[in-house]
Amino acid sequence: MTTELPKTYEPTAAQTRWISEWESRGYCNADPQPDRESHTIMIPLPNVTGALHMGHCLNGTVQDLLTRWRRMQGREALWMPGTDHAGIATQAVVERRMLEEEGLTRRDIGRDALVERIWKWKDEYEVRILNQLKQIGASCDWRRVRFTLDDVCSKAVRRTFFKMFCDGYIFRGKRLVNWDTHLQTAVADDEVYTEDIDGHFWTFNYPVVDDAGQPTGRLIRFSTTRPETMLGDTAVCVHPTDERYTDLIGKNVQIPVNGRLIPIIADALLADKELGTGAVKVTPAHDPNDYACGLRNQLPMISVMNADGTINEEGGEFSGQDRLTAREAIVAKMDQLGHFEGVEDRKIPMKYSDRSKTPIEPFLSDQWFVKMDELAQSAMDAVSDGRVRIFPQRYSKTYMDWLGEKRDWCISRQLWWGHRIPIWSKKIVDGRQNAGADVQVVAEFRDEDGNVVQDGTVFHPSIPFRDQLAAVVVDGVESGDKLLLMCVADGCEELEKQLETDGFEQDPDVLDTWFSSALWPHATLGWPDREHNPPLQSGQQTADSGSDSRGNEVLDYFYPGSVLVTSRDIITLWVARMVLTGLYNMGDVPFKHVYIHPKILDGLGQTMSKSKGNGVDPLDLIDKYGTDAVRFTIASLCGETQDVRLPVGYECPHCEAITPQTAKHQKMAPRGGETPSITCKACGNDFQFPSPWFTPDEGAPVARIVSERFEFGRNFCNKLWNASRFAFMNLEGYASDALDDSELKTEDRWILSRLTTTAQQVTTMLERYQFDKATHTIRDFTWNEFCDWYVEMVKPRLKDEAARPVAQRVLVVVIDNLLKLLHPFAPFITEELWQKLNELAPVRGLQQQTEAADSVMIAAWPKLSTELIDDALEARFQRLQEIIVAVRNIRGQYKISPKEPLKLFMKCSPEVADQMQAVADQFDNLARTMLEAAGLDITPPAGAASFSLKDADGYVPLEGLVDNTAEKAKLQKQKQELETQIEGSEKKLASPNFVDKAPEHVVEAFRKTLTERKAQLESVTRMIEELS
């Protein structure tokens, strides 16, 4: 009847089989089920820039674990998969590759062609990423895969932008960006690097003038590294308490090179009395600090540079010159006018564009912003009143601090890959002028009640204003110009065409990636469409897809989500913004819990990343150790306090020995044209390895990066496999009769008691996101209790016809529950074993016999009666274990073969003696020892090894073998320990301070252990005397 399992678990076949089987059975799908509670997790959308790494693997493992667990608890569990277009990162990757391989820049091929290439890249990596997720066992609803640039998400982006525009949350403003004058583009902060270069530090002075603009004879001195910015100075700044200048505050100076008068202001944040002359020139349009100062003091911002790095018309006689040429000319002119004071050489930090390797210029440009005050406040309230709870709680501070700044959110990016900003603009001269054939411009907008909402707002007479179109007039870049800006809602293609016909141009910029990912929790569920369920991947149907008449049930049912699982570095960028947009669009938070998990570090404590050369591909590990082993290990490391340090090594392709990775390996780069290699210490052969700095030679043996840490999980899986294998080999004749309580033996009651406690604890730990604790609890139960004790104890019963049925039934019940408890952690091996168990024991249970589910994935999460927990029995069992260990120790001490039978005499109370007689067969079974006698009146046999426990003393007669001196020494040592402890306890109890101040139960506990120890000391002393 039994088909035997192989000796070791073979993961690959099981994984392949069950990934497709689960999907085809639709177990991963989630659809609205009104009679059940939902459980929703939205994946932290991975970027399509590249393949997943260990950080994603940890993130995914945790989400899948929660999803599988909740599904087994009977929730309709949705895990929503998808990917992020990741604007800057993806465009940069594709552009870099294009430049390296074909020597082309984006300007060479144009916007449409570049975007097309990026789509191709996205398609390739999306497939790869989704496949990786499937390989780690992710039970996502694959019918619902979303991408931030797909139609559903794009619609949500357009709607949100439009809604915010109408509500006055979106505004146009100036902002300093990192400008690459070579590529003529803005560059993100993380694409900028700083290098110290040899530069100059010039000192000049500006003459102070009186109210009539005439020189007063006083000069104010300052230093700068960029004299050309003088053309754009709009103030000179001093510290408010700097006595050298206090009398000058409020006066003006004249810029000698262009004659402009600018004020002397006081600003404690910008000026530093200790630095230089204490006075600073302020150029808000060309320096980040000056910009901030300019905002604080409402200074004019004069941009003096063109996009190509030449000086613009604001520069007067210097206009048209390159900024560096102008710098020399301005120094010369200042010298000529007598305002040059000196120059010194100095190392100055210079920012460079990573892509063009040319210096970055801070450049003032028009950008779009989201006003954050009210929105940020709403998101803060959600956390402070507990609608959103963050685990571990300390991360709430990060969230609150950041939102508390309420800094406006710059949402425009000078890129081509992303959601195009839905604004069309046209220059007009007068706000009342006709802006186009059908677009009539009026000076003001009135709402339904006839109140003026915003001056300068316009509307289109034939279009319902708040439905499709909103507009605003702003000042153009050139003085005197007005710019008419039209914001168009989603789904108004006709209108867009008309605007273009009317001479409007769409804003070339795209939205910040985070603008779309902020909408992820509701956009993926189909918002803003309230009428229809969101579309599924082509060819897929929901169970009730014909129910559109009831509106968007998917959104109603799955929003708000249950928990967001993510890492701490995007609490601000992503988590906070999701809460904010969720409240804004949906009127409710996007999730109730946020679980912040640890980050994966390498053996040196650095965060893991491909670019550092310390990354690990989860598929390498899965290939080597199996998915379950990887998941189980990761979960075991996933606690509340620390990041996960994961030392990695290179696995020798010749002999599989692992060479630990060091900092040296991470930095190894080709020298003299030769690809670096490592010599294996085990077999002496050379191998190459993956690295960000080079590609291994074709055909060369390449090591994969692995970590021995995962043997923890692999060994555990093997243990579980073999314990089950043993049980399955002994299930012949299994019958599913109800178990009568009286049929259960001590070990049965014990393991059921322990199983119940374990199931309770694991459930509680999962509720608290304590994955490390949950993992260790299950492992300890499985290995140290079930395998080491229970399985060993039932072995004789399984060979005994009469005793077998009850033992089989209990064994089946324990394995049944164990597989269920373990399934969220190790889905594949538990499913393999479950199927096997279903063949051998399809109906199982204690009092109630039930037919097992077709798959452990859809089985009910264990819920055992607390009546099974028996503390007194567990305590008795512990004594049994201690005696067996003590006898084994005696064997070890005297090097007696495990095969040699021994005898045991126990001196103890009659009550304890009875308990011991009841389990006497286990002394024989587990220690090959016959319990000869037990009781108060036993006579210690001569020539015996002995041991003393809390409430019993044991004697093992060893004719001629016993070393009395050693026995005495052993007991003496124990005696001494007891005496030390007793002394300590007595001292404590003698102190009135302790007895008075410590809580009653603590004092009581001390008294109790003191009594016990004194009794044991008496035994040990007596035993020593007996030996003499």
Add this chain to the structure above:
RNA sequence: GGACCUAUAGCUCAGUUGGCUAGAGCGCUACGUUGACAUCGUAGAGGUCACAGGUUCGAGCCCUGUUAGGUCCACCA
């Protein structure tokens, strides 16, 4: 510069509102392949809880400071 986190066995980490002799896995040592498992079993060695003060009857845990490391944010005329 600000905020947060970390420091416990050779390595990677647990350690609950302070309470009796600080735990686990790996590694190490000795012994062991009788039918679940050598990816195993039995037993063992191994800790000045980073350092210095303080609070307390009592501190790995609380407070202050120091040192080292990490992360995020800001800043660097």
